[in-house]
Amino acid sequence: MKSLFGSPGMISGLVLRMGQCLFAASSLAVMASASGFSTATSFCFLIAAMGLQVLWSFGLACLDIHALRLKKDLHNQIVLSLIVIGDWVTAILSLAAACSSAGVTVVFMKDTEICSRSQGSLSCNTFQVSVALAFVAWFLLAVSSYVMFWLLASI
Amino acid sequence: MKSLFGSPGMISGLVLRMGQCLFAASSLAVMASASGFSTATSFCFLIAAMGLQVLWSFGLACLDIHALRLKKDLHNQIVLSLIVIGDWVTAILSLAAACSSAGVTVVFMKDTEICSRSQGSLSCNTFQVSVALAFVAWFLLAVSSYVMFWLLASI
Numbered sequence: 001m002k003s004l005f006g007s008p009g010m011i012s013g014l015v016l017r018m019g020q021c022l023f024a025a026s027s028l029a030v031m032a033s034a035s036g037f038s039t040a041t042s043f044c045f046l047i048a049a050m051g052l053q054v055l056w057s058f059g060l061a062c063l064d065i066h067a068l069r070l071k072k073d074l075h076n077q078i079v080l081s082l083i084v085i086g087d088w089v090t091a092i093l094s095l096a097a098a099c100s101s102a103g104v105t106v107v108f109m110k111d112t113e114i115c116s117r118s119q120g121s122l123s124c125n126t127f128q129v130s131v132a133l134a135f136v137a138w139f140l141l142a143v144s145s146y147v148m149f150w151l152l153a154s155i
Numbered sequence: 156m157k158s159l160f161g162s163p164g165m166i167s168g169l170v171l172r173m174g175q176c177l178f179a180a181s182s183l184a185v186m187a188s189a190s191g192f193s194t195a196t197s198f199c200f201l202i203a204a205m206g207l208q209v210l211w212s213f214g215l216a217c218l219d220i221h222a223l224r225l226k227k228d229l230h231n232q233i234v235l236s237l238i239v240i241g242d243w244v245t246a247i248l249s250l251a252a253a254c255s256s257a258g259v260t261v262v263f264m265k266d267t268e269i270c271s272r273s274q275g276s277l278s279c280n281t282f283q284v285s286v287a288l289a290f291v292a293w294f295l296l297a298v299s300s301y302v303m304f305w306l307l308a309s310i
Binding site: 039040041042092095096097099100101102103104106107110111112114149150153154 | 247252258301
């Protein structure tokens, strides 16, 4: 069994999971604090997807801490298969939410004059920050997903 | 070397590539024929991403035909690595384009009254059809990407 950077039950894996959790939570908090986020369905979807990612990454970070403390080996096929499925579903949802929100932000700020005409009722800069944080959270999750898939395929 | 459904140089692989090419080309054609697609940056991005996917899938379909005719084996690490990288980059771009266009379509049709107020200058139903075709094209490409990654990891 190979032991790659970011494998479950390793310090690097734990750091990746905590990073995912942190960036997803920040993206969620920033979007929820932006005035007028409920104008667009995509922004509500971003909040839901980031909420799911926070729960998933936090759960796996706890599993990593448990494995590190008891020096348990998490490299068995059933555990890895479950983690791979969850990781990929969460990663695809996060990317979908981040991209649709980015598309909507561009429509609001550049393609139409919705932002400039809203006179402060839409905090468009805050939407941008939230989308950027969501992309970072997705990138960290994608790294974990590839590592898990690689480990599963090479068992 | 395992030989999975959709492997390069197999009939199933060729069918998958031709499906990807067909759906991506249809999505591109439908979007390009919709009036007012240049209103949103995401729709232009969709056209670019689908164009890239058409070129990529067509190239690999030709490679499959070549391998089938000459009974060549494409299962070597260098060829697979190149296909995996290209597949994943194209798949992520296609999903990003499809999701951002879907977000913008929802904003146009549901969240604001841009579609109903446009009085026919925006063909919103055509946008929906194009986005749906783009999602099918992405799904077929994602299947190929996973098969290639699995083959590469299990060499």
